[in-house]
Amino acid sequence: MTKATNLRLDYDVTILPPKSFFQPQNETLLSFQRGKGYRSVIETEPFLLLGVHPYDMVAITQMDEIFSQGNGDVHYVSRRQNATIVVVDVENVSPDVFAGHMGTYKVEEGWDVLLTKVADQYLVESKTERGAALMSSLADVPDADQGWLEMRQLVWERNKGRLRRHELEAEPSTWPDLLEEAYDHPIWEEKAKLCFSCGSCNLVCPTCYCFDVRDEVHWDLVSGERFRVWDGCMLVNFAKVSGNLNFRKDEAARYRHRYYRKGKYVPSKIGGQIACVGCGRCITACVAKIANPVEVFNRLAGGR
Numbered sequence: 001m002t003k004a005t006n007l008r009l010d011y012d013v014t015i016l017p018p019k020s021f022f023q024p025q026n027e028t029l030l031s032f033q034r035g036k037g038y039r040s041v042i043e044t045e046p047f048l049l050l051g052v053h054p055y056d057m058v059a060i061t062q063m064d065e066i067f068s069q070g071n072g073d074v075h076y077v078s079r080r081q082n083a084t085i086v087v088v089d090v091e092n093v094s095p096d097v098f099a100g101h102m103g104t105y106k107v108e109e110g111w112d113v114l115l116t117k118v119a120d121q122y123l124v125e126s127k128t129e130r131g132a133a134l135m136s137s138l139a140d141v142p143d144a145d146q147g148w149l150e151m152r153q154l155v156w157e158r159n160k161g162r163l164r165r166h167e168l169e170a171e172p173s174t175w176p177d178l179l180e181e182a183y184d185h186p187i188w189e190e191k192a193k194l195c196f197s198c199g200s201c202n203l204v205c206p207t208c209y210c211f212d213v214r215d216e217v218h219w220d221l222v223s224g225e226r227f228r229v230w231d232g233c234m235l236v237n238f239a240k241v242s243g244n245l246n247f248r249k250d251e252a253a254r255y256r257h258r259y260y261r262k263g264k265y266v267p268s269k270i271g272g273q274i275a276c277v278g279c280g281r282c283i284t285a286c287v288a289k290i291a292n293p294v295e296v297f298n299r300l301a302g303g304r
Contacts, residue, residue: 007050009051009088009091009115009117010091010092010117011051011092012090012092012093012094012095013053013094013097013279013280013281013284014056015204015281016203016204017056017059017204017205017206017279017281018049018052018056018059018060018206019059019060019063019206019207019209021047021049021079021083022060022063022076022079022080022083023063023067023075023076023079023209023211023230025229025230026227026228026229027075027227027228027229028041028225028226028227029041029075029213029225029226029227029228030225030226031223031224031225031226032223032224032225032226033222033223033224034222034223038226040074041225042074042075042078043075043078043079043082044078044082045082046082046083046084047082047083047084048083048084048085048086049083049084049085049086050086050088051086051087051088052085052086052087052088052111053087053088053089053090053279054087054089054090054099054104054105054106054107055097055099055102055104055105055107055206055277055278055279056206056277056279057085057087057107057110057111058104058107058110058277059206059207059277059279060080060085060110060206061109061110062207062266062270062273062275062277063076063207063209064080064110065269065270065271066209066266066269066270067080067209069269084112084113084130084131084134085110085111085112085113086111086112086113086114086115086134087107087110087111087113087114087115088114088115088116088117089106089114089115089116089117089155089156089159090105090159090162090163091117093162093163093165094165094279094280094284095165095280095284096165096166096280096281096283096284096292097163097164097165097278097279097280098163098164098165098166098167098168098278098280098293098294099163099277099278099279099280100159100160100161100162100163100164100278101164101166101167101168101172101278101294102168102172102274102276102277102278103172104277104278105156105159105160105163106156106159106160109127111127111131112126112127112128112130112131112134113125113126113127113131113134113135114126114127116152116155116156117155118148118151118152118155119151123144123148123149123151123152124138124141125144163278165280166280166283166292166294166295167294168294168297168298169297169298169301169302170297170298170300170301172274172276173272173274174301175262175263175264175267175274175297176263176264176267176268176272178263178297178300178301179259179260179263179264179300180264182300183256185299185300187296187299187300188252188253188255188256189252191255191290191296192250192251192252192254192255192256192290193251194288194289194290195234195251195254195255195288195290196287196288197234197235197236197251197254198234198287199232199234199235200282200285200286200287200291201232201234201258201282201285201286201291202230202231202232202233202234202235202258203230203232203285204281204282204284204285205281205282206277206279206281207262207266207275207276207277208232210230210231210232210233210238211228211229211230211231212228212229212230212231213226213227213228214226214227214228214229233248233254233257233258233261234254234255234258235254236249236254238254239254255290259293259296259297261275262274262275262276262293263275263276263297276293
């Protein structure tokens with residue numbers, strides 16, 4: 001794309017979430033050579049993400065917290081520190097989104113610049129020094145008055161209602177408690193009977209961050225690299241350990257774990273934030289049509 005007029009900010013949803021820019025599908029961690037030790041590979045090139053939707057921004061801020069805990073992940077943190085993010089409020093609603101129920105239809109932090117289409121123009125707000133630097137070229141553009149800010153608020157309120165393609169009856173705040181009592185619920189077996197263990201729901205999810213680390217020796221048998229690749233709890237070998245043992249070998253156990261991770265395990269690590277932002281990608285990607293969190297938690301809330 002070479003012209004601004006070709007830019008489309010009205011897309012509905014991307015196939016893969018922006019997490020791929022911070023945690024690539026295949027990422028070299030270090031290179032090594034016999035007799036010469038190893039060298040860490042850390043990306044430091046600045047980049048800009050333009051057009052991130054609010055729910056994906058919420059997912060990024062969750063990943064920021066996850067990857068900065070404890071010793072921190074220098075590879076993720078380096079990319080994140082070198083990123084400038086421009087969020088755009090949703091214009092066209094994707095077919096499976098339920099962000100209106102998850103409180104992620106708008107986002108007020110984490111980004112550098114926020115774009116909201118109001119009538120036939122964009123209201124632009126910056127929140128950081130990087131954002132202000134981007135907006136410096138807009139010096140001749142008039143400031144938004146109270147009327148424009150009120151119209152943006154109307155856009156947000158409208159999106160709260162529009163981004164509900166699936167009706168969630170179980171409030172997200174209740175998910176941890178629902179799961180506390182649902183370990184033996186029949187839904188896990190029922191849904192898992194149709195599961196292909198393809199892992200699509202994991203790989204398109206903006207809050208799934210699991211990975212596998214591998215070493216590869218080059219053909220010269222002298223040099224090589226350590227890299228990590230995306231992994232997911234729905235894949236057959238995810239929980240396989242030494243001795244060819246798999247402590248989550250059944251489809252139902254893997255299927256259940258996915259929901260416990262979203263609604264209970266990760267929230268316990270990040271202050272109660274539910275690890276589902278309502279983007280709906282898992283629903284769209286699942287060929288068996290069993291990956292809809294709304295269906296599962298509505299069922300758990302019903303107790304059947």
